[in-house]
Amino acid sequence: MCQHRRMSNTKALPLLEPATSEEATPCCPPLTERPFTADEAESAARMFKALGDPVRLRLFSSVASHEGGEACVCDISDVGVSQPTVSHHLKKLxxxxxxTSERRGTWVYYRVEPSVLATMGRLLTIPPSSA
Amino acid sequence: MCQHRRMSNTKALPLLEPATSEEATPCCPPLTERPFTADEAESAARMFKALGDPVRLRLFSSVASHEGGEACVCDISDVGVSQPTVSHHLKKLxxxxxxTSERRGTWVYYRVEPSVLATMGRLLTIPPSSA
DNA sequence: TTTCTGGATCGATATTTATCTATGTTGACG
DNA sequence: CGTCAACATAGATAAATATCGATCCAGAAA
Structure with missing residues (x-):
């Protein structure tokens, strides 16, 4: 939870809820399978671009590695930029x-969209006989 | 090889050569393992950013999916932008x-740095008990 | 209601970047 | 040699973006 002066009394972390997993857009085949179409590239590039900034990558990593699969903004804001900038990057992600984000009482919690790691990981899968 | 008017007579494709694999920089742990440091984020974000443009992603996919693991620029340049722009994006990659690139006679061949897919794939690995 | 705090939004700015045209460079060929 | 073709580089420009300070909004507590 949030290590701050005034503590919330709303249930801070209903961990591991159903998660409403929408089961993702498969989006694209592996990058190595065939040349991407313009549409596929547009779609996939949007995800890579989101992780293509150091501050955003730290924020994403902080959320992704946080206990319970979610993190309060106040717990991950220590990345060397101002509060509006953190907010701006979280919005881009x-x-x-x-x-995804959810407000609970005073705080806002971010969590990794469940499908994302699998979808992006699939893009980078190595073909069976890679030399 | 290159489907063009004047054919080269230098050996066009010494496929699957030793590849001088430098065995890569492991760079970073999975994004989900722990919050990235500033340096790790800087390093990893550089790779994501390179794939964060649709044109570059198409070029990369074209090379990665090309038979023999390498592609001549002339075979992948049909992405809707001018030749200097293609050259610019290949340079960024x-x-x-x-x-990596290598000139052989008239043509320049690009191939995927062998370690890259594994390194980036590792960043996106899903933790053992992901809920 | 008033006050405080966590976070988002606004508006401005400096930097990055994607793209182009024009030109340079390099190798093949006659 | 000169010419042609494949790429790269240079320079310019318009658009995107990372960042900030100031402000706004929502919920909690006094």
Whole structure:
């Protein structure tokens, strides 16, 4: 939870809830399977671009590695930029479909969209006989 | 090889050569393992950013999926932008360490740096008990 | 209601970047 | 040699973006 002065009394972390997993857009085949179409590239590039900024990558990693699969903004904001900048980057990660957010009382919790790691991992899978 | 008017008579494709595999920088642990440090984020974000443009992603996919593991620029340049723009993007992919290039006679061949897919794939590995 | 706090939004700015045209460079060929 | 073709580089420009300070909004507590 959030290590701060005034503690919330709303249930801080209903961990591991159903998660409403929408089962993802498969989006694209592995990058190595065949040349991407323009549409596929547009779609996949949006995800890579979202992780293509150091601050966003740290925020994403903080959420992804946080106990319970979610993190309060106040727990991950120590990345060397101002609070509006953190907010701006979290919004971009949300818009790219990598994170979801939920407000609970005073705090806002972010979590990794369940399908994302699998979808992006699939893009980078290595073909069976890679030389 | 290159489907063009004037054919080269230098050996066009010494496929699957030793590849001088430098065995890669492991760079970073999975994104889900722990919050990335600033340095780790800087390093990993550089790779994601390189794939974060649709044109570059198509070029990368074209090389990665090309028979023999390498592709001549002339075979992958049909992505809707000018020739200098293609060249510019290929340079960025090289600078990011994702591609290598080699000139053979008239043509320049690009190939995927062998370690890259594994390194980036590792970043996106899903933790053992992901809920 | 008033006050405080966590976080989002607004508006401005400096930097990055994707793209182009024009030109340079390199190798093949006659 | 000169010419042609494949790429790369240079320079310019318009658009995207990372960042900030100021402000706004929502929930909690006094």
């Amino acid at each position: 949300k818009d790219a479909g990598l994170l | 090289k600078d990011a360490g994702l591609l």
